[in-house]
Amino acid sequence: MGRTLALAAVFLAACASTPPQAPSRAALEPIAWPGDSAATELAVLNRVSWGANRSSYADIARVGTGAWLDAQLRPAATALPPDAQAAIDKMTISQRPIGDIVAEIDEQRRAFRNASAEDRKAERQAYQQELTRLAREAQTRMLLRALYSPNQLQEEMTWFWMNHFSVFQQKGPIRALVGDYEERAIRPNALGRFRDLLGASARHPAMLVFLDNARNSAGRLNENYARELMELHTLGVDGGYTQRDVEALAQVLTGWSLNFAGGEPSRFYPRRHDNRDKELLGSTIRGNGAQELDHALDLLARHASTARFVSRKLTMFFVRDDPPMELVSAMARTFSATDGDIAQVLRTMFASPAFRASLGTKFKDPLQYTLSALRLALDQRPLPDALPVLGALARMGEPLYARATPDGYPLTRTDWASPGQLATRFEIARGIAYRVPTRLPLELAPPLGDATRDTLAKASSPQEWNLLLLSSPEFMHR
Amino acid sequence: MNRRSFLASTLGLMACGRLVAAPASMPRFLLVFLRGGYDAANVLVPVSSAYYYEVRPNIGVPKEAALPVDADWGLHPALAQSLHPLYLRRELALIPFAGTDDTSRSHFETQDSIELGQPLGGRSYASGFMNRLAAELGARSAISFTNQLPVAFRGEAQVANVALNAVGRTAVDARQSALIAEMYKGSSLGAQVNEGFAARDNVMRDLGEEMVAASRNAVAPRAFEAQAKRIARLMRGDYRLGFVDVGGWDTHVGEGGTTGVLATRLEELGRGLGAFSESMGDAWRDTVVVVISEFGRTFRENGNRGTDHGHGTVYWVMGGAVRGGRVAGEQMRVARETLFQDRDYPVLNDYRAVLGGIFARLYGLDATQLARIFPQAKSRDLAVV
Numbered sequence: 001m002g003r004t005l006a007l008a009a010v011f012l013a014a015c016a017s018t019p020p021q022a023p024s025r026a027a028l029e030p031i032a033w034p035g036d037s038a039a040t041e042l043a044v045l046n047r048v049s050w051g052a053n054r055s056s057y058a059d060i061a062r063v064g065t066g067a068w069l070d071a072q073l074r075p076a077a078t079a080l081p082p083d084a085q086a087a088i089d090k091m092t093i094s095q096r097p098i099g100d101i102v103a104e105i106d107e108q109r110r111a112f113r114n115a116s117a118e119d120r121k122a123e124r125q126a127y128q129q130e131l132t133r134l135a136r137e138a139q140t141r142m143l144l145r146a147l148y149s150p151n152q153l154q155e156e157m158t159w160f161w162m163n164h165f166s167v168f169q170q171k172g173p174i175r176a177l178v179g180d181y182e183e184r185a186i187r188p189n190a191l192g193r194f195r196d197l198l199g200a201s202a203r204h205p206a207m208l209v210f211l212d213n214a215r216n217s218a219g220r221l222n223e224n225y226a227r228e229l230m231e232l233h234t235l236g237v238d239g240g241y242t243q244r245d246v247e248a249l250a251q252v253l254t255g256w257s258l259n260f261a262g263g264e265p266s267r268f269y270p271r272r273h274d275n276r277d278k279e280l281l282g283s284t285i286r287g288n289g290a291q292e293l294d295h296a297l298d299l300l301a302r303h304a305s306t307a308r309f310v311s312r313k314l315t316m317f318f319v320r321d322d323p324p325m326e327l328v329s330a331m332a333r334t335f336s337a338t339d340g341d342i343a344q345v346l347r348t349m350f351a352s353p354a355f356r357a358s359l360g361t362k363f364k365d366p367l368q369y370t371l372s373a374l375r376l377a378l379d380q381r382p383l384p385d386a387l388p389v390l391g392a393l394a395r396m397g398e399p400l401y402a403r404a405t406p407d408g409y410p411l412t413r414t415d416w417a418s419p420g421q422l423a424t425r426f427e428i429a430r431g432i433a434y435r436v437p438t439r440l441p442l443e444l445a446p447p448l449g450d451a452t453r454d455t456l457a458k459a460s461s462p463q464e465w466n467l468l469l470l471s472s473p474e475f476m477h478r
Numbered sequence: 479m480n481r482r483s484f485l486a487s488t489l490g491l492m493a494c495g496r497l498v499a500a501p502a503s504m505p506r507f508l509l510v511f512l513r514g515g516y517d518a519a520n521v522l523v524p525v526s527s528a529y530y531y532e533v534r535p536n537i538g539v540p541k542e543a544a545l546p547v548d549a550d551w552g553l554h555p556a557l558a559q560s561l562h563p564l565y566l567r568r569e570l571a572l573i574p575f576a577g578t579d580d581t582s583r584s585h586f587e588t589q590d591s592i593e594l595g596q597p598l599g600g601r602s603y604a605s606g607f608m609n610r611l612a613a614e615l616g617a618r619s620a621i622s623f624t625n626q627l628p629v630a631f632r633g634e635a636q637v638a639n640v641a642l643n644a645v646g647r648t649a650v651d652a653r654q655s656a657l658i659a660e661m662y663k664g665s666s667l668g669a670q671v672n673e674g675f676a677a678r679d680n681v682m683r684d685l686g687e688e689m690v691a692a693s694r695n696a697v698a699p700r701a702f703e704a705q706a707k708r709i710a711r712l713m714r715g716d717y718r719l720g721f722v723d724v725g726g727w728d729t730h731v732g733e734g735g736t737t738g739v740l741a742t743r744l745e746e747l748g749r750g751l752g753a754f755s756e757s758m759g760d761a762w763r764d765t766v767v768v769v770i771s772e773f774g775r776t777f778r779e780n781g782n783r784g785t786d787h788g789h790g791t792v793y794w795v796m797g798g799a800v801r802g803g804r805v806a807g808e809q810m811r812v813a814r815e816t817l818f819q820d821r822d823y824p825v826l827n828d829y830r831a832v833l834g835g836i837f838a839r840l841y842g843l844d845a846t847q848l849a850r851i852f853p854q855a856k857s858r859d860l861a862v863v
Contacts, residue, residue, distance in 0.1 A: 212730045212782065220781020224730045227583070227787070237587045243819075246583075397625035397641065404725055405513070407586050410626075414603075417667060418627035419674035420639035426658055430649045455661045464654065471658045473665045 025193070025341050028073055031351045033066035039447070041065050043359035046478045047318065048072060048350070049152035051372025052444050053379040059150060069350050072153035073191060073343040083382045084144045091137040093179040099263045102205070105130065105176045106260040131175035138179030139400045140386040146371050147383060157190035157342070158182065159367070160317055162401070164310075165201040165233060166408035167210040169401040174206050177265070178401045181206035194310060194340030195301040198233065202297060205258050205266040211406060214257045216250060217272035226250035228406045230300065236312075239305030241281060248278040252285060252296045268293075307335035311345060313411070318349060319358045321412035327354045360446060362478050363413035366396035369425060370432075372478070373470050376444060377436045392428045396421060417476075426471050433466035440466050446474045504615070505764045505840050506713050508720040509608060509630065510751070511593075512771035514727035515585060517740055517785050518792035519777060519823065522572050522805070525552040527812035533778035537735045537785075547572070550812075551805055556741040560748030561794075564755065568803030569796055571862040575809060575826035576793040577773055583787040585728070588772040592829055593630035597854045605633025607833070610851045612637060612719055615841060620719040621677065623709050628721055636669055638677035642708045643701065645681055684715050706750035710757030713765070724750075727771065731782040755796065763798035766840060766863055768833065774823045790823030793832065795862045806860045807832065830855035839863050 033040075041060045045052045048069065060068040079085060088094055092101065108130065112123035146155045162182055169175045185200035201207050208214040211225035226249035230241045255273030258266055268290040275287035281303065285295050300306060311331035315323035331348050338344040349355055364372065370392055374383070383389070393399050398416075403409050410416075439462045448456075452472040459465035469475060524530045525541040526549060544552025545562045551572075553562055564570040579598055580591045591598065595607025606628070612620040612635040622631050625641040650658070655675050662668040685708055702724060713720055726743055733740045751767065758765050770793050775785035796802065808826035810816050818824040834848050834857030848857050 212784075215731050215782045217781070222730055222780055222782050222784070223786050224728075231584050231587075237582055237584050243583065405585065414632060415626055417670055418622075418639045419637075419670045419672075419677055420622075420641060421626065421674075422667065422671050423674035423678045424641075426650045426655075427648060430654075451663055451665075452661045455657050458657060467650070467654060468657060468661065472661050473667055476667070 026338065026344070028070060028343060028347055031066040031069050031347060033064065033069075036065045040356075040359070041068075042444070042446070044069070046372070046446060047359055047362065048156070049375075050146045050156060050368065051375040051478075053375040054441065054444065055380055056150070056152065056375075057444060069347075072151065073347055073350075075151035075154045075191070078150050080144065080148045081380055081382070084148045088141050088144060091141065093134060093137045093141070093183070098177070098180040098184075098265055101134065101176055101180075102173065102260045102265045103262045105134075105173055109173070131173065135169050135175035135178055135401065136386075136390070138182060139390055141179065142182065142400055143371075143383065143386050143389055147375055147378065148380070153346075154187070154190055157346075158187045160314075161186045161190055161197055163403070163408035164313065165197070165207065166403050166406055167206045167401065168404050168406075170404070172209045173260075174209055174401075177204070177206040177209070180204075180265075189342075191343045191346070192341075194306075194335070194342055195297065197342075198297050198301050199294070201233070202229070202293065203256065203266055208256060208258060208266055213253050216256075217254050217269075218251075218274035221247070221250050221254070221274075223247060223250040226253055229253075232407055234300040234309065235303055235305040236309035239303070239309060244279070245281055248280045248285075249296060251276070251278050252280065252292045255290075256293065301340055302336075304332070304336065307332040307340070310340075311335055314345065314349060316411045318346075318362075319355050320362070321414070324354045327352050360477055363417055364476055364478050365409065365411070365416050366393060366398040366421070366425070366428075367400075368478060369476065370396075370428060373429065373432045373475075376440055377432055377466075388431070392431065396424055396428065425476075426467075429470035430467050433470055434463045436463070436466050438462050440469055442469070445469060446477065448472065448474050503764075504619070504718045505766065506718050506720070506758075506761065507611075507837075507840065508709070508713065508722070508754075508765070508767045510767060510769040511589070511628070511630075511721070511723040512727050512747075512769060513585070513589060513723050513725045514729075514771070515588075515773045515775055515787055516727035516771045516791070517729055517733060518574070518771070518774040518790075519785075520733070520735070520740060521554045521557075521744065522547070522574055522792045523552045523554065524550060524812040526550040529813050530777070534735075535779070536783045537733050537738075537779045539735055543736045548805060554741065554744055555736055556744040557748040560745075560752035561796075564752070564796055565803055569755070569798060569800055571795045571800055571802040571804055571806045571860075573793040573795065573807040573827055573832060573860065573862070574805060575790045575823055576770075576807065576829060576832060577790045577823075577825040577827075578829050579825065581789065583773065583789070585772055585787070590629050592770070592772060593628060595630070595830055595833075595852050595855075603629070603632065606630035607830075607851055608719060608721060609633030609635050609637060611837060614843065614847050614851055615719070619717050621712065621717045621721075623705065623712075623720060623722040628723065631721055636673050638673050638680075640677055640681050642705045645685060645708075648678060648682065680716065681712065684712050702746050702750035703753050706754040707757050710754045714758060714761050729775070729784050730780070730786060731784040733779075733784045751796070755798075758798075766795065766797040766800060766836065768836065769794040769796075770829065776821055777817055777823065778821075788822035789818045790825045793827075793829070795836065797863065799863065801862055806862050807858075827858070827860075828855070831858040832860060835859040836863055 042052055044065050045056055045060050049056055108127045112120055112127050115123045149155050167174055169178050181204050185204045189197040211228055212222045213225040216222040223246050227246045231237045235241055251274045255269045257269055270289050273289060277287050278285040280296055281299055283299055285292050312323050312328045315328055331345050334348040335345050398409055452474055456465055456468050459468055520539055523539045523544045525544050531538050539554055543555050545555060545558055547553050561570055578592055580588050582588060593606045594601050608630040609632055620637040622628055622639040623642050624639055627639045631637045659671055662671040724747060729740055755762050771791050773789055774791035775788040780786050830852040834852045834855055837843055838848055838857055840863055
């Protein structure tokens with residue numbers, strides 16, 4: 001599996017902007033959605049997208065909720081609006097293979113290290129600026145896809161997994177790697193198999209740097225990644241592993257490190273590997289070099305705790321802050337029965353009564369909030385400048401690729417609805433509201449209560465009306 | 479500390495039956511959470527332990543370099559200008575072998591369990607111990623200097639939060655704020671929205687002057703130091719209970735010894751805490767700052783000249799009236815035989831017992847009140863405040 005993935009990755013690098021087709025998997029049973037209506041279409045759209053706008057609403061209204069969800073689960077290749085696509089196409093991260101990018105960055109790093117005292121500061125600054133520029137490209141690409149792609153679920157799930165397998169871009173050279181991490185490790189697998197995601201994340205240099213596995217070698221064990229791999233990525237903290245398992249997995253992971261000399265930016269170094277047999281989660285992993293990683297990841301991906309842990313987290317993102325146990329169990333059964341087919345697990349969730357009953361009740365996190373306001377305000381019109389948006393996300397505590405700790409951003413209302421954050425959110429709302437010349441489309445907003453309607457009537461200008469709409473309790477929810 | 483006069487005014491408050499600002503005499507308490515598990519063994523260095531030097535050949539702090547504390551302990555030299563003077567003035571006490579019985583060695587699990595402050599097993603996210611303390615004191619004067627409300631402050635009592643590195647001029651004016659608040663009347667978010675506007679106005683009032691001054695200042699002060707000064711300004715005002723967290727302590731790789739990554743971080747933290755104590759002015763006399771972290775780190779250095787997740791840590795207690803200048807609490811000899819699971823510092827001073835003891839002294843709380851803050855915990859009076 002690892003080899004196929006690496007080959008696919010090499011192939012992909014040549015055509016970075018087209019996502020690959022998922023490998024052949026069982027066909028999805030269509031989702032039946034009895035009693036469909038314009039109101040439920042809008043509610044489902046607000047949940048299973050970065051926010052309703054006129055064009056996406058036209059899409060769901062044309063085919064109905066069930067068929068729209070089916071299509072979102074198995075997205076066909078699609079195009080962005082030409083100017084958004086052109087902006088992505090001209091980025092360095094689209095034009096150059098990652099092997100070349102990291103080789104050049106590494107060259108730059110060595111140059112400033114060896115530079116004379118007077119040149120050093122300038123060269124160091126140039127190096128830092130280049131890293132930041134590359135990260136900004138990746139951030140901008142993320143925003144453009146979230147704002148304009150018709151495959152909204154794929155974009156939401158890309159963020160979800162980027163957050164699940166979170167890396168912090170400020171560490172080491174990750175700013176140069178994070179775009180590739182998203183493009184080749186996460187996004188192609190966002191609706192695919194969990195095991196493929198796990199394998200791609202484990203071998204990616206962004207993860208190897210972030211959780212220190214690049215430094216983990218025989219006799220110089222570093223257990224950072226091993227622990228988080230079980231605690232945060234697969235089993236969950238109560239998933240049934242011990243300190244011994246952490247150490248065994250850390251031994252399995254020895255030797256997986258970086259390669260910045262050109263070509264694939266990570267590789268296995270047999271001489272740094274601890275090739276003894278290991279006992280992991282009650283199974284013996286025979287000393288077998290690079291193969292051990294796949295063996296260990298198979299054990300983790302197919303563990304019952306992983307099925308539950310991942311299903312529970314998906315439910316917290318898409319359904320409720322306190323996941324209904326029955327739904328989590330049903331999703332975990334699908335997870336195990338389909339060998340971790342993410343689209344199948346989501347299908348179980350979308351078809352559940354709990355999902356329907358929860359529509360309109362999830363509190364938006366800052367990213368969902370900002371994107372939904374922008375989508376409503378812009379629709380297909382181009383985003384004038386990504387920087388203020390990235391700044392707003394940072395101000396609200398949810399900057400892209402910048403969660404410092406490996407747990408990723410939290411997913412519940414309690415985490416995002418503190419007094420300070422709400423006050424900041426209204427400031428951000430104002431920033432967007434006052435750039436829109438006319439009133440936002442009321443018919444695409446969630447159903448409003450009396451208090452909000454009465455207050456809107458007091459607005460003194462279209463801009464203030466927009467501010468109030470975007471600040472309303474209804475617009476805070478999806 | 480003015481326990482008696484404080485109690486009297488608290489009783490007065492309760493009679494009114496509504497929440498008003500805290501009485502001026504109420505002592506101030508700031509909890510500083512070092513997230514990431516700071517390497518306590520390199521901060522309060524066990525200078526008399528031969529085993530320490532044996533298992534930390536690359537990152538150990540030499541006895542000669544450590545600042546004098548007592549025969550067994552020394553302080554990291556990065557704290558020479560900041561916390562060591564406080565220690566010598568007896569305004570800083572150190573509590574080694576402190577922590578929790580949680581042995582997951584997970585950052586997130588252990589941080590949450592400490593912040594919740596509940597007995598292990600069957601915990602509830604409904605409230606954290608700082609929120610229960612705020613509720614017990616019955617005064618609306620708690621604030622978290624963080625972007626998100628930390629688990630410790632979640633719960634029934636209304637607590638404000640503000641990210642001090644992100645305060646700026648507000649664009650939503652008073653009329654618009656009132657209109658927005660109107661939309662939230664009767665909503666489950668109503669209280670937060672009102673608190674958010676109120677805290678924004680407070681912060682702008684208390685910091686307005688400083689922000690004008692700062693904008694004229696050509697040299698940007700270090701990040702945490704600037705933040706700490708703002709915290710002092712706000713806590714000198716109406717706020718009595720505060721929380722702030724500082725990250726960047728998860729030193730798995732290249733931690734350094736006398737100098738290096740940890741030393742730089744410590745220097746910055748120490749400088750910030752020193753600036754806080756100075757900026758508090760007269761109020762420093764009735765202020766207590768407690769610095770905690772989720773766990774200590776492995777006693778031995780790892781293969782990358784760093785340390786991995788451990789168990790027992792060291793808490794710091796500081797304040798103008800703290801009974802400091804000493805190493806407090808239960809202790810034991812630092813040697814291989816005394817390590818927990820042959821790996822980490824043991825925990826001899828449970829965080830609930832230690833903090834309960836401090837709160838009892840500071841606010842004159844009785845056993846029943848303490849049991850509401852730390853259910854089923856036995857508080858231990860280490861007499862540090």
